[in-house]
Amino acid sequence: xxxxxxxxxxxxxxxxxxxxxxxxxxxxxxxxxxxxxxxxxxxxxxxxxxxxxxxxxxxxxxxxxxxxxxxxxxxxxxxxxxxxxxxxxxxxxxxxxxxxxxxxxxxxxxxxxxxxxxxxxxxxxxxxxxxxxxxxxxxxxxxxxxxxxxxxxxxxxxxxxxxxxxxxxxxxxxxxxxxxxxxxxxxxxxxxxxxxxxxxxxxxxxxxxxxxxxxxxxxxxxxxxxxxxxxxxxxxxxxxxxxxxxxxxxxxxxxxxxxxxxxxxxxxxxxxxxxxxxxxxxxxxxxxxxxxxxxxxxxxxxxxxxxxxxxxxxxxxxxxxxxxxxxxxxxxxxxxxxxxxxxxxxxxxxxxxxxxxxxxxxxxxxxxxxxxxxxxxxxxxxxxxxxxxxxxxxxxxxxxxxxxxxxxxxx
Amino acid sequence: xxxxxxxxxxxxxxxxxxxxxxxxxxxxxxxxxxxxxxxxxxxxxxxxxxxxxxxxxxxxxxxxxxxxxxxxxxxxxxxxxxxxxxxxxxxxxxxxxxxxxxxxxxxxxxxxxxxxxxxxxxxxxxxxxxxxxxxxxxxxxxxxxxxxxxxxxxxxxxxxxxxxxxxxxxxxxxxxxxxxxxxxxxxxxxxxxxxxxxxxxxxxxxxxxxxxxxxxxxxxxx
Ligand SMILES: Nc1ncnc2c1ncn2[C@@H]1O[C@H](COP(=O)(O)OP(=O)(O)OP(=O)(O)O)[C@@H](O)[C@H]1O
Ligand SMILES: [Mg+2]
Numbered sequence: 001x002x003x004x005x006x007x008x009x010x011x012x013x014x015x016x017x018x019x020x021x022x023x024x025x026x027x028x029x030x031x032x033x034x035x036x037x038x039x040x041x042x043x044x045x046x047x048x049x050x051x052x053x054x055x056x057x058x059x060x061x062x063x064x065x066x067x068x069x070x071x072x073x074x075x076x077x078x079x080x081x082x083x084x085x086x087x088x089x090x091x092x093x094x095x096x097x098x099x100x101x102x103x104x105x106x107x108x109x110x111x112x113x114x115x116x117x118x119x120x121x122x123x124x125x126x127x128x129x130x131x132x133x134x135x136x137x138x139x140x141x142x143x144x145x146x147x148x149x150x151x152x153x154x155x156x157x158x159x160x161x162x163x164x165x166x167x168x169x170x171x172x173x174x175x176x177x178x179x180x181x182x183x184x185x186x187x188x189x190x191x192x193x194x195x196x197x198x199x200x201x202x203x204x205x206x207x208x209x210x211x212x213x214x215x216x217x218x219x220x221x222x223x224x225x226x227x228x229x230x231x232x233x234x235x236x237x238x239x240x241x242x243x244x245x246x247x248x249x250x251x252x253x254x255x256x257x258x259x260x261x262x263x264x265x266x267x268x269x270x271x272x273x274x275x276x277x278x279x280x281x282x283x284x285x286x287x288x289x290x291x292x293x294x295x296x297x298x299x300x301x302x303x304x305x306x307x308x309x310x311x312x313x314x315x316x317x318x319x320x321x322x323x324x325x326x327x328x329x330x331x332x333x334x335x336x337x338x339x340x341x342x343x344x345x346x347x348x349x350x351x352x353x354x355x356x357x358x359x360x361x362x363x364x365x366x367x368x369x370x371x372x373x374x375x376x377x378x379x380x381x382x383x384x385x386x387x388x389x390x391x392x393x394x395x396x397x398x399x400x401x402x403x404x405x406x407x408x409x410x411x
Numbered sequence: 412x413x414x415x416x417x418x419x420x421x422x423x424x425x426x427x428x429x430x431x432x433x434x435x436x437x438x439x440x441x442x443x444x445x446x447x448x449x450x451x452x453x454x455x456x457x458x459x460x461x462x463x464x465x466x467x468x469x470x471x472x473x474x475x476x477x478x479x480x481x482x483x484x485x486x487x488x489x490x491x492x493x494x495x496x497x498x499x500x501x502x503x504x505x506x507x508x509x510x511x512x513x514x515x516x517x518x519x520x521x522x523x524x525x526x527x528x529x530x531x532x533x534x535x536x537x538x539x540x541x542x543x544x545x546x547x548x549x550x551x552x553x554x555x556x557x558x559x560x561x562x563x564x565x566x567x568x569x570x571x572x573x574x575x576x577x578x579x580x581x582x583x584x585x586x587x588x589x590x591x592x593x594x595x596x597x598x599x600x601x602x603x604x605x606x607x608x609x610x611x612x613x614x615x616x617x618x619x620x621x622x623x624x625x626x627x628x629x630x631x632x633x
Contacts, residue, residue: 001520007509011508011509012508163495320505322494322506322517325463325465325492325498327522328489329485329486329489329521331485332521404465405465405466408500408504409456409467
């Protein structure tokens, strides 16, 4: 029977071509939306690397001279700010960071290792950041007093970057810069300013996904910010773990005090939870919009398909009547109509799959891992099959209502 | 072989009631070749459909091969149509998108336990019986009317039914092609003892059969 169905479908290829095309296009659209959704969901289930409950961020705007001549002053103000904030009963821990979680902007760096690209985002944090965020150290240690005045710059990597740079080797105590390919243009002009201390990996963290749960799983490095010259940096945000139950009224008190210390700085207070939900919205909105468009398209396709199938059944009453007269039960007719539809659908989907598996080769949708890609493909296939079957149910039932005597009666 | 006892058929629609058959009693012996004649609208097709289990009589009893039809359930009817009966229509009713041999195989698709090779073999045998072995992979549209009707006959006999029912099989053909079809039916009747019931308007063809049943206004007049 299967061969018979295939033959029927093939011999009616001119009629079935349009349905195949429709299914093919639907598959591409559905896949496009699903691959994003699956990608985000896959990112979501990976650990975030920090806690955001009861963590507040005060993002600061600093007017800064372009020649760095005022840096010493900025660092002193920052230190004073930290000390003052620490005195608040409401604040358990406080740290200065370059980028607060869910804030905009990434400090990105990277290099090549034997021609392979290694990229990572970075952050500069003062020592207490570990307690503010409850960062989990997988190996080694966090920054501490032992790093003061050392002849190296301590750095902490997330597991991905540790793997990207050192593979299966133990990264602790090693210098990532030694692994990078030499710069073909020779040392950069900044290199002859003053000799820099070598970097040293002192710890590995789970992760620190500053851009949030949905964002790309990316390499990460954390640099110690001692707020002293020459390497200290003025922060872009203060982050603080507040006591549970701290209310929004504290915000006013906080800003007032901070403003008193640095009159020309601007402050914006937000809870990380708030920033998180804003960040999430920025993902939901486009996905929902695309989903809606795709859903609408699916509806159109479904209606069109139902119509086409319905019409095809009415056009084929004679054939159906004939088959009934030759011994087909109503069930067989039902299965035949659905079966033909499945053959056509499978054909359209087959072409779709063939096209979609070319994408990674063309480096299109390259952000998705193999699993994400495969999952999305299976999900899209299932969805389209469900859709076409749903469209075929009513027309197939209609076909079972054909009475042979009537269908074969007159020309 | 075919026994009808007091068969009635009334078509009821919302407004009108058409009595198509009244008190038909018919007994066709195994291996007999009979024709049914009568003016248009006298109930010939209706009678054939009742015999062929395509239509349910409003009253009376029908038995095929000594098997009384007691329950008109879908599954049972389908099996009876498939195994006991072969139907031929005035307008052939071939599926244009299938080749000749695929058309002939159709009844075998609805039979259990046949491999595709078996089906193909039987279909080719049936086509040989109607003299169409050279047109196996043609499509119906590429054949003459007489050839198409022979394909329909091959399809009707491919399952080796004991009974062949033909509703004006020569009605759409010129007299020469009609004669050819009659010869095919006669040879099937003669060589394979197939019981044939044929509806016809053509007295010339009817005379070639053993017995003529005449209908008038839904009544059996001879
Ligand atoms: N499905 C139906 N619904 C209502 N009336 C019907 C139906 N089928 C047939 N009839 C009526 O039953 C009567 C017998 O019809 P039938 O088709 O059996 O005649 P026939 O002898 O085969 O005619 P013809 O020689 O024109 O084919 C006619 O009056 C016809 O109008
Ligand atoms: Mg008729």
